Amino acid sequence: MTAILDLSIISGPLVIVVYAVSALVALLLIAVRPSRRWSRRRWLLVAAVALVAGAVVGLVATWIVSDWANVFGVVLSAVVHTWIAVGFAGMALAAASFVRATWRRIVASALALLLFAATTAMSINIDIGQYPTVRSALGLSAYQGNPLPQISAPPAGTARSTIATWTAPNGMPDHGTVGEVEIPATVSGFPARPADVYLPPAALTANPPLLPVLIVLSGQPGNPDAPLSAAKLQRSLDAYAAQHQGLAPIVVSPDQLGSPQANPMCIDSPLGNSATYLTVDVPTWIRSNLPVLDSPDYWGIGGLSQGGTCSIQLGAAHPELFSAILDASGELAPSLGDEQKTIDQGFGGDSAAYEAATPAAIMAAKAPYTNMYAVFGVGANDSGFKPGVQTLYQDALAAGIDAVYVEAPDSAHDATAWAYTFQQGLGLIADRWGLNR
Structure with missing residues (x-):
């Protein structure tokens, strides 16, 4: 069962098989008439019309939903548009086969229609990279059931090692490990x-x-494991550690949502006290349970998409907690999709409170910063989020934040962009923390 759950659905044998079967089924639907009541010529004509009509409907529907109405809050890439057109063409062919x-x-034909729909969904996911395995597609954590290893205390009479004096001992593991933990919401009551x-x-x-700590947050919808697994942060951390005597930040990826579809926007509101959970409960647990440096000089917060928005909100608002921000494809402001809906549900109808909670307003109010470093990253082709990330980068510079802007080549609002931003940002922040020994 575990082997099935861990099958990749973005590359590898399963993807190849699905594409091969889908292509074969499409050819069979075209080659074999639905019944003898169809002449071969008429069926081929109907099949051709269905394919073209399906592709056009797919392109138009995608434009309306994504580009015009912006239902998903992101502009879908040309690759996604193409796959939707291909998928709709296949589904139209299957539907014509019912006649x-x-x-x-x-x-x-019914089974073919389901196959084409699933293949289209898989293809969209390959481009975005949100769900790398069957397990993640089912909403299960990549690290579910993995206990966090017990961390050793220095032997009695031995001074604790420091970053400055650290030398990798013999027998040190060659890679890090990830464990799942419960972080109590003692103060916030956040679920x-x-x-x-x-x-x-x-x-x-x-x-x-004692090591620096980086809190990282998923997008929405999302699960806490997404930054480490889908955005490949664990891989980047291991690669950094391999080059620096096993040193890398400790990373904590808590849940800022409550459930995959919820969006409390990293504020305290009737939607949940997400902000207090992240700035009070989570830091309290970290200090009590992990070997971290207890100074904002060595604490950072980051995230992808909605989590990126949270990182600049909370990082900028709490310089007493954080000195580093890693924003991968975040938004200009906390959002439920529609500004008025956001104000009504998240801020009790108070537009002034909403404006004050935007990262730009927070940075302006807290300026000038004296010890804050921020990395802003976005996909080069992310026309939906790129202007906002660039604006926040300029706002950060104006507020006195030492900021860096990076673009992930050949990517949009997808896991490729987030992985690139995390990799680049991790190196810059970890070096700044003195881990590049």
Whole structure:
């Protein structure tokens, strides 16, 4: 069962098989008439018309939903548009096969329609990269059931290692590990799901040094494991540690949503006290349970998409907690999709409170910053989010934040962009924290 859950649905054998079967089924639908009541020429003509009409409907529907109405809050890439057109063409072909068909053909066409719909969904996911495995598509954490290893205290009479004096000991693991933990919402009462924690190799030794900590947040919809798994942050952390004697930040990925479809916007409101959970409950648990440096000079917050918005909101608002921000494809402001809906549901109808909660307003109110570093990243082709990220980058510079802007080439609002931003940002922030030994 575990092997099935861990099958990749963005690359590898399963993807190849699905594409091959879909292509074969499409060819069979075209080559074999629904019944003898169809002449071959007429069926080929109908099939051709269905394919073209389906593709056009798919393109128009995608433009209306994504580009015009912006239902999803993101502009879909040309690749996604193409796959939707192909998928709708296949589904239209399957639907045409119902007409004047035998019962066997009707059953086969129904199954083909489902296959084409699933293949289209898989293709969209491959481009976006939101769900890398069957497990993640089912909403299950990549680290579900993984306990967090017990962290050793220095042997009695031994001074704790520091970053400055650290030398990797013999037998140190060659990669870090991720465990799932419950972080109590003692103060906030927020209904958080289990968090995921990455410990670098240095933290798994007999005398681990106190290390910096980076809190990272998923997008919405999303699960806490997304930054480490789908956005490949665990891979980037292990790669950094391998080059720096096992040193890397400890990463905590808590739940800022409550459920995949919820969006409390990292504020305290009737939607949930997400902000207090992230700035009070989570830091309290970290200080009590992990070998971290207890200074804002070594604490950072980051996230992807909605989590990126949260990172600039909370990082900018709490310089007493954080000195580093890693914003991957965040928005200009907390949002429920529609500004008035956001104000009504998240801020009790108070537009002034909404304006004050935007990252630009927070940075302006807290300026000038004296010890804040921020990395803003976005996909080069992300026409929906790129202007906002660029604006926030300029706002950060104006507020006195030492900021860097990066663009992920050949990517849009997708896991490729988030992985690139995390990789680049991790290196810059970890170096700033002195881990590049």
